[in-house]
Amino acid sequence: MSASVVVFDLDGTLVDTAPDLVASLNHAITQAGLAPVSYGDLTHLVGHGAKAMIERTFTLRGKPLSAADLDWQMKEFVDFYHGSMPGDSIPYPGVVTAMDRLAAAGYTLAVCTNKLEMLARSLLNGLGLSPRFAAITGGDTFAVRKPDAEHLLSTIRLAGGVPEKAVMIGDSLNDILVAKNASVRSIGVPFGYSDVSIESLEPDLIVRHFDDLTPELIERLIARA
Numbered sequence: 001m002s003a004s005v006v007v008f009d010l011d012g013t014l015v016d017t018a019p020d021l022v023a024s025l026n027h028a029i030t031q032a033g034l035a036p037v038s039y040g041d042l043t044h045l046v047g048h049g050a051k052a053m054i055e056r057t058f059t060l061r062g063k064p065l066s067a068a069d070l071d072w073q074m075k076e077f078v079d080f081y082h083g084s085m086p087g088d089s090i091p092y093p094g095v096v097t098a099m100d101r102l103a104a105a106g107y108t109l110a111v112c113t114n115k116l117e118m119l120a121r122s123l124l125n126g127l128g129l130s131p132r133f134a135a136i137t138g139g140d141t142f143a144v145r146k147p148d149a150e151h152l153l154s155t156i157r158l159a160g161g162v163p164e165k166a167v168m169i170g171d172s173l174n175d176i177l178v179a180k181n182a183s184v185r186s187i188g189v190p191f192g193y194s195d196v197s198i199e200s201l202e203p204d205l206i207v208r209h210f211d212d213l214t215p216e217l218i219e220r221l222i223a224r225a
């Protein structure tokens with residue numbers, strides 16, 4: 001029998017990465033003469049991978065970005081971010097205990113993020129969290145990424161699970177969308193980096209604090225018709 005898999009998004013769901021994302025992005029863009037971005041800007045910029053984050057930042061500042069500029073910006077961002085990991089990034093309150101609870105109850109855990117897989121692994125290694133996950137996949141692991149159903153379905157498969165017995169937990173549009181696209185149950189969290197309310201994304205369930213994420217809750221959600 002395949003195990004039930006609980007899949008976590010990374011930025012804004014599992015780990016509060018905002019200070020390091022903002023610092024690394026500003027390290028890159030200010031060298032191109034752009035004004036630094038703030039935490040408030042991040043909700044609009046993050047969630048689609050680093051390339052999209054840089055492109056969106058240049059659009060936000062009304063600055064053109066050539067393919068060569070984008071490559072250079074990517075390298076500056078990735079090198080700075082990777083070099084300072086785990087930096088000030090910390091797991092959200094209660095999430096480590098919640099993962100302990102789920103693992104003890106027999107759930108398999110996985111990560112499905114649009115971050116580059118190398119950055120995701122490096123961050124999770126730095127925080128000592130990697131061994132908890134049966135699969136860690138990023139925006140560049142497969143040919144497609146969230147919200148394409150195949151990113152989530154392949155993550156569940158890699159973790160040894162099946163979509164009918166899986167749950168996707170995330171903070172923003174692409175997480176709830178990928179779950180819907182893959183016909184996987186979704187849980188939304190309100191404390192991440194979404195530029196719209198989690199309610200408006202209509203996840204199957206909203207969990208406001210990881211203390212509420214229990215095996216019983218997930219069991220009931222998976223059993224829902």
Ligand SMILES: O=C(O)COP(=O)(O)O
Nearest residue numbers: 011047048049113114115
């Ligand atoms: O945009 C990113 O870099 C990744 O964001 P995610 O972990 O929320 O998918």
Ligand SMILES: [Mg+2]
Nearest residue numbers: 009011012171
């Ligand atoms: Mg996220």
